[in-house]
Amino acid sequence: xxxxxxxxxxxxxxxxxxxxxxxxxxxxxxxxxxxxxxxxxxxxxxxxxxxxxxxxxxxxxxxxxxxxxxxxxxxxxxxxxxxxxxxxxxxxxxxxxxxxxxxxxxxxxxxxxxxxxxxxxxxxxxxxxxxxxxxxxxxxxxxxxxxxxxxxxxxxxxxxxxxxxxxxxxxxxxxxxxxxxxxxxxxxxxxxxxxxxxxxxxxxxxxxxxxxxxxxxxxxxxxxxxxxxxxxxxxxxxxxxxxxxxxxxxxxxxxxxxxxxxxx
Amino acid sequence: xxxxxxxxxxxxxxxxxxxxxxxxxxxxxxxxxxxxxxxxxxxxxxxxxxxxxxxxxxxxxxxxxxxxxxxxxxxxxxxxxxxxxxxxxxxxxxxxxxxxxxxxxxxxxxxxxxxxxxxxxxxxxxxxxxxxxxxxxxxxxxxxxxxxxxxxxxxxxxxxxxxxxxxxxxxxxxxxxxxxxxxxxxxxxxxxxxxxxxxxxxxxxxxxxxxxxxxxxxxxxxxxxxxxxxxxxxxxxxxxxxxxxxxxxxxxxxxxxxxxxxxxxxxxxxxxxxxxxxxxxxxxxxxxxxxxxxxxxxxxxxxxxxxxxxxxxxxxxxxxxxxxxxxxxxxxxx
Numbered sequence: 001x002x003x004x005x006x007x008x009x010x011x012x013x014x015x016x017x018x019x020x021x022x023x024x025x026x027x028x029x030x031x032x033x034x035x036x037x038x039x040x041x042x043x044x045x046x047x048x049x050x051x052x053x054x055x056x057x058x059x060x061x062x063x064x065x066x067x068x069x070x071x072x073x074x075x076x077x078x079x080x081x082x083x084x085x086x087x088x089x090x091x092x093x094x095x096x097x098x099x100x101x102x103x104x105x106x107x108x109x110x111x112x113x114x115x116x117x118x119x120x121x122x123x124x125x126x127x128x129x130x131x132x133x134x135x136x137x138x139x140x141x142x143x144x145x146x147x148x149x150x151x152x153x154x155x156x157x158x159x160x161x162x163x164x165x166x167x168x169x170x171x172x173x174x175x176x177x178x179x180x181x182x183x184x185x186x187x188x189x190x191x192x193x194x195x196x197x198x199x200x201x202x203x204x205x206x207x208x209x210x211x212x213x214x215x216x217x218x219x220x221x222x223x224x225x226x227x228x229x230x231x232x233x234x235x236x237x238x239x240x241x242x243x244x245x246x247x248x249x250x251x252x253x254x255x256x257x258x259x260x261x262x263x264x
Numbered sequence: 265x266x267x268x269x270x271x272x273x274x275x276x277x278x279x280x281x282x283x284x285x286x287x288x289x290x291x292x293x294x295x296x297x298x299x300x301x302x303x304x305x306x307x308x309x310x311x312x313x314x315x316x317x318x319x320x321x322x323x324x325x326x327x328x329x330x331x332x333x334x335x336x337x338x339x340x341x342x343x344x345x346x347x348x349x350x351x352x353x354x355x356x357x358x359x360x361x362x363x364x365x366x367x368x369x370x371x372x373x374x375x376x377x378x379x380x381x382x383x384x385x386x387x388x389x390x391x392x393x394x395x396x397x398x399x400x401x402x403x404x405x406x407x408x409x410x411x412x413x414x415x416x417x418x419x420x421x422x423x424x425x426x427x428x429x430x431x432x433x434x435x436x437x438x439x440x441x442x443x444x445x446x447x448x449x450x451x452x453x454x455x456x457x458x459x460x461x462x463x464x465x466x467x468x469x470x471x472x473x474x475x476x477x478x479x480x481x482x483x484x485x486x487x488x489x490x491x492x493x494x495x496x497x498x499x500x501x502x503x504x505x506x507x508x509x510x511x512x513x514x515x516x517x518x519x520x521x522x523x524x525x526x527x528x529x530x531x532x533x534x535x536x537x538x539x540x541x542x543x544x545x546x547x548x549x550x551x552x553x554x555x556x557x558x559x560x561x562x563x564x565x566x567x568x569x570x571x572x573x574x575x576x577x578x579x580x581x582x583x584x585x586x587x588x589x590x591x592x593x594x595x596x597x598x
Contacts, residue, residue, distance in 0.1 A: 002389065
C-alpha cells in the first residue's frame with residue numbers, strides 16, 4: 001500500500017471520527033434535494049413537459065445533482081489548503097517525501113467516499129422512493145455516468161484546490177469560498193440545467209469546466225447525449241481536467257517557492 | 265571526515281512590504297512598492313560532524329527557526345552555502361527529507377482525529393520503512409518514552425507532554441541521520457521535559473543520531489548537548505563547548521562574606537565590593553585565577569569571619585549578563 005492509498009484511508013477514517021456529522025449531513029442533504037425537487041414540481045404544475053423535458057426527468061436531474069455534488073465539498077478543500085498555507089502548517093508537508101497536491105487529492109477522495117456511502121446513498125434512496133427516479137437511458141449511459149462522476153470529482157477537486165492556493169496571495173479564504181459557491185450553483189447546472197438557459201448563455205455555460213460537475217453527468221444518465229456526444233464531451237472534460245491540473249501545478253509551485261524564498 | 269552539515273556565510277533576509285501607520289497610511293500600504301528588509305540570519309558559518317549534539321540557543325527572534333528551516337530545505341538562504349549530508353537542502357528537498365527527522369515544538373505533525381498509532385503507520389507508508397524495522401523502532405522508542413498506554417487514543421485527547429513524546433518518536437521511525445528539533449520542550453512540565461531530554465541524550469549516544477535543537481531552555485542544552493551555538497540579532501556569538509562559554513563570555517564569580525560582628529568596610533584587592541550590608545558583604549571576582557585561599561588570607565584572621573560562600577555563575581546568569589552588556593553597548597554606540 002503506497003502512501004497515497006494510506007491517505008485515502010485516513011481521509012475516510014478521519015470523517016468517521018465525527019459520527020454525529022453523518023446525521024447532520026444526511027438531514028442537510030435531504031432538505032437540499034427536497035427543495036430542488038419542490039421547485040421543479042412548482043414550475044411544472046399542470047404541465048407535462050417543457051421543451052421536451054418531463055417532470056420525471058427534472059426530478060431525476062435534481063436527484064442526480066445530489067449524487068454528484070453531495071460527497072465532495074469544495075469549501076472543505078479551500079479551507080484545508082488556505083489555512084495550511086496561511087498558518088504555515090504546509091511547511092510540515094514540505095518536509096515529507098510526498099507531493100502536497102496529491103496528498104490533498106487522496107485525503108479528499110477518502111472523505112468523499114465516506115460522505116458518499118453514509119450520507120449521499122441513503123438520501124437519494126429516500127427521495128427516490130418518495131418521488132420516483134428514472135433509470136439510466138441505457139447500459140452504456142449508466143456506465144458512462146459512473147465515469148463522468150469520477151471526472152466530476154477530479155474537476156471539482158482541482159477548482160477548489162486552485163481557489164485554496166489563491167487564498168495564499170489574496171489572504172481571504174472566506175470570500176473565495178463564497179465566490180466559488182456562487183459560480184458552482186450557477187455554472188455547474190446544479191440549480192438549473194443548461195437546456196433552460198437562453199442562447200448564447202447555454203452554449204457558453206456548457207463549455208466551461210464547471211459544466212462537468214453536474215450538468216454532463218446528469219445529462220448522460222438521462223440520455224440527452226447520444227453515444228458519440230457522450231464520448232466526445234468526456235474527452236473535452238478530460239482536456240479541462242488536464243488544463244486545470246497544469247494551472248494548479250503552476251500555482252502550487254509559485255506558492256511553494258514563495259514559501260521557501262520569502263518564508264510565507 | 266567531511267562534516268555532516270556545513271554552513272558557510274549563510275544569511276537570510278526577508279523582504280516585507282513597508283507599512284504606514286494611520287488611516288491614510290493603510291491606503292498607502294495598499295499601493296506601496298517600498299520594502300523593508302529584515303535580516304534573520306547574518307553570515308553564519310559552522311560545521312557539525314556526525315554524531316554530535318548541538319544546542320542552538322538564542323532569544324526570541326534571533327533567527328533560530330530560520331536556520332533550522334534552511335537546514336531542512338524549506339527555506340532558501342539569501343547568501344552563502346549550506347550543505348547537509350552532502351546535498352544542498354532546498355534543491356533536493358525530497359531526498360533530504362528521507363534522511364532527516366524534524367520536530368516542531370509548536371506545530372504538530374500527528375493526525376489530530378485519528379488514534380496515535382495511525383499517525384505512526386502513515387509515517388511508515390510515507391517513508392516506505394521496511395515493516396520489521398518499523399516495528400522494531402516503534403517497540404523500542406515507545407518503551408523508552410512510555411507511549412504504550414495511549415497508542416490507541418485519538419491524538420486530540422492526548423496531553424501536550426504525551427503529544428510531544430509521540431512527535432519525537434514519529435520523527436525517529438525512519439532512522440534519520442539527523443534530527444532537528446525546534447523548541448521541543450516548549451510548554452512541557454518538569455517531568456515531561458526530563459523524559460524528553462533523557463531520551464534525546466540516549467538516542468544521540470546509542471544510535472549516533474546527530475541532534476540539532478533550538479531552545480530557550482538552558483537545561484535542555486546542559487543535559488543533551490555538549491556543544492552550543494549561540495546566536496543573537498541574527499549573528500553567531502559563540503560556538504564551542506558549553507563549559508567554555510563562561511570564560512569566553514567572561515562572567516564573574518560572586519563571593520559572599522558573613523561576619524559575626526560588623527568589621528566596617530573591607531576592601532580587597534582580589535575582589536570588588538558590590539553590596540555592603542554590614543554583617544554580610546557581597547563581592548565580584550572578575551579574575552578567573554583568584555582562589556578562595558588568596559581571598560581568605562587577604563581578609564585575615566583578625567576580622568570575625570563567620571561564613572564564606574563562593575558562587576559559580578550558572579549558565580543562565582552568564583548569558584543574561586552577556587545579553588545585557590550587549591544591549592547597553594548597542595544602546596550607547598550611535
